[in-house]
Amino acid sequence: MIEFTEASVVYPNGFRALDKVSLTIEDGEFVVVVGLSGAGKSTLLRAVNGLVPIVEGSVKVHGQEVVGATAAELRELRSRIGMIFQTFNLVNRATVVSNVMMGRLSKVPRWRSILGMWPAQDKELALQALERVGIVEKTYERASNLSGGQQQRVGIARALAQEPTVILADEPVASLDPVTSHMVMRDLQRINRELNITTLINLHFLDLARQYGKRLIGLRDGKLVYDGDINDVDDDQFREIYGRAITPDDLLEGAEA
Amino acid sequence: MTTSQGSLTPPAMGTSERPEPPIQVAGLVLPLLAAIAAYTLAGLLGSQAILWGLLIGAVTAGFVWWRNFVQEIPWLVAIVVAGPIATSLFSSVLRSRTTVIEKGLSSRASLSWLLFGLVVGLAMSQASRPRLPGIAIAARSMATALAFGLSSFLALQAGTSIGYIEALRGREIDGGAIQFLTTGFYVQAGAILLALGLAAAVALRLRNGVLFAGASAVVMTLVAVNQINFSVKEILSSFTRLGALAGEFWPPDWAWPKTIGQPEAVHIFEPFIETLQIAVIGATLGCIIAVPLAFSASRATAPNYPTYWFSKAFMNVFRTIPDLFWGILFATAVGFGSPFAGALAMIMFSLSIMAKLLSETVDSIDVGPLEAAKSAGARHWQMVQYAAYPQVAPNYVAYALYIFELNIRASVVLGIVGAGGIGRLLDERRNFFQWDQVMAIVMVIFVAVILIEIFSIWVRKKIV
Amino acid sequence: MTVPDLVPDAVSDVPRPKEPQFTKWLRIIIVVGLIIPLLWSATGLEISPSRIWEAPGQIWTLLGGMFPPDWTGTPKTIELILESLYVAWIGTIIGATLSFPLAFLAATNVAPRSVTLPVRSFFSAIRAFPELVLAIMFIPAFGLGPFAGTLAIGLHSIGTLGKLSSEVIEGVDDGPIEAIKASGGTYFQQMRFGVVPQALPTIVAYWLYRFEINIRASAVLGVIGAGGVGAEIVGRLRFRGDWPKAGAVLILTIITVLLIDTASSIIRRRIITGHASSSRPAKWMAALLGANDEPSTEIAEA
């Protein structure tokens, strides 16, 4: 369970990117976060694993308080939260498997990670993660040799290798073409259903959100402006989130045309 | 908008204002060069201060008019008039000298140019649109005046030293040298002065970096040249001596260890191997130790702020110490003549260069993977090893090879300060003036350095 | 959550690829290839554990001997440091002015192979001689003093700057050159308007960088009597009683070099990144060099 209580994020330059947000996400939920660019979507996600400075309120994940956690507690917490990025954030020069092994770093003893001698069961886990996203045949390729969609699936495999209970996906399909976008979204949906991993996704396109999401969270200027079933969103609520009416630009299919 | 070009300009766009053309560097430099040439010519023709002054004034006035700084006729006239006044003052001060021009005299002479600069500065301030507030006028005028004054001082200093050198070179101080000081020197000093003054003034007016940087470079070169008495003539005249010396250097004496006849005579290759060993140890250990330092000295990968600042300071300070100074220091500390000192020196030398190069590379890595590692719960140094290091690994190898090359070059001379290797031999032979033996050692060094460079280029090509 | 949970039945029958063994072996070879020469060198230099053990104490003794520094010789030291700076500056000027035209002859994209090859070999040949070795050979011809040192540094700089500049010229975009050629421009015009504007910012940055390196080289030259602060350091370290003076010389040298490094690196960064910085000198530099493309800020001198 993820609980935000009146949580605010202020960046070092004084910018308040999240303003007194309160919300609760139950285990196994599939939540889509939408909002204008700069609304604070990425900030909300990064608040969950403590990558941004939360200055007031509280953020709890599985009962562990993120605010004021020690470095060790934070590492332990992060090791249970998988994160997927818009730009994949893979080490391009390294192999696929060594990228996936990054998900195991927190679980192996220090000397093993320094020497690169991974325990057999961690390797097995990485291979299984790659099998789940269907690119096990690329295991020993260089990450940079993969297509965008494949790279994002390596990113998902890296998150899966953590054996996470929560997955945070920050615009995971924004740099992919529509067909690949759907494939990646389906992967995420399947992982959410089959493994019961709580999933938080930032999305830009509304139709994608409708197609795959159940619950929708709308942000505007760092404030929570919508929280409810995705199918209940009407034009007024849309205007509340985006400050304007729906245009074809907000739809993946529309943008394509 | 002229009608002849109307076909090119759609009427709808004709209303938009054209931007001001940017300043053309060549357009500024060429008249400057022309002015210098004219001034030099005038100086060669005779020594009428008034004539020169008129010329300087006219050229300056023409220049500021042409470049659109000053359009008002009264101000242009003022500049033209200020020229001869300045030169007459200048030459009257100079004529008051007894034998040679000393510093005090140059500063007094420079005052006349300060005056000239003030007029030019005032003209440019007054003519600027929109009109400047009083303080800005004062500041700009003073700045221009100072630019002229300062550069004339420097020019005089340069000229003075040239005069001294010529005088010392056998010309009589108050005979031919005076003649030289009054014409040749005057021409040189004046040309430099004009160039610098105009450059500085225009730079101040335009905030143009070309002239500013160029003028600073010229000033620095002039000061440096006359401070160390550098002269091209000297080089040329040395060539004859060089020819005579060639016989001493050539052919290299390869047999000398035997001819000396000492049973324990050092063979040329023994200390050379020692040099190689110093370079290997220095490069390897230095490059390895540099890794944590480099990552600590880059913001994205530093574990914390104090470590960051400490590493950075450490790195920058150590980088200032030249290779041979390390050799001297360690030779003093751990024992003269010991290759161990050389090894330590090369470690410090390699360490400081590698840390600098690598940390600059780390500064430009993609931080995405770092965030990914962090969000997966990795420890700091795990993140560095798995997300940062792979990104810089090829550079690291390339730098290591480059540092090995540098080490070879540096370690051949370490022996000169008693830090082991072939340098000891080089120094010893040099002190005996055995140039043919020095030549033999130099040839060995040459071949070794070339071979290692070829090898290193080959490896670098392989990895990139 | 148990491990097998992750394996979806549907995709588990895709065969897993074999782990390539090559990288494993490469790693072992590299480690061995490093350790053996290291051991060979260590034994050759008679580096024993006891020496390593004693070294920190000995270094500490030296440092302790240099502090607190004795500042009485400061005016003389500053004079010598200035002399080193002059030598480095003129050496750099010589290197820059002579290497600039030569660099065009060494760049394969603007000069024929029959020209580039000898010019490149010439660069490599001068670079192979350390400045100090050059100075040793110049001293008999030009006498003791800064003159021989300046020439040594200048000559060496021609080699290094020539190589770097020709690489910059080779890296320029061919487009502008072809455009000028297409509109009937002469060879000189192609260079002047097609190559120079693209290459100059980086080349000037290299000049400045070379100046930084030359300062270190010229400081060292004093050791063999070719002018500058080096002689002072050697002299002061010879007798224990002089160590505090050596400390002062060392500190003054470090401070000077540090200041120049900082100024030079600020200028270099501005030259290379062009108008990236909004402060005024940066604008000068951008105007100065027409810098708008972005070459690497990395300078690995060779």
Ligand SMILES: Nc1ncnc2c1ncn2[C@@H]1O[C@H](COP(=O)(O)OP(=O)(O)OP(=O)(O)O)[C@@H](O)[C@H]1O
């Ligand atoms: N490190 C930072 N320092 C200062 N301000 C930041 C920082 N990161 C983000 N911001 C600001 O916080 C606000 C919210 O940023 P955030 O990245 O969460 O937006 P977003 O909703 O994810 O937008 P996008 O759709 O463009 O990714 C923005 O106005 C941004 O400028």
Ligand SMILES: [Mg+2]
């Ligand atoms: Mg975002």
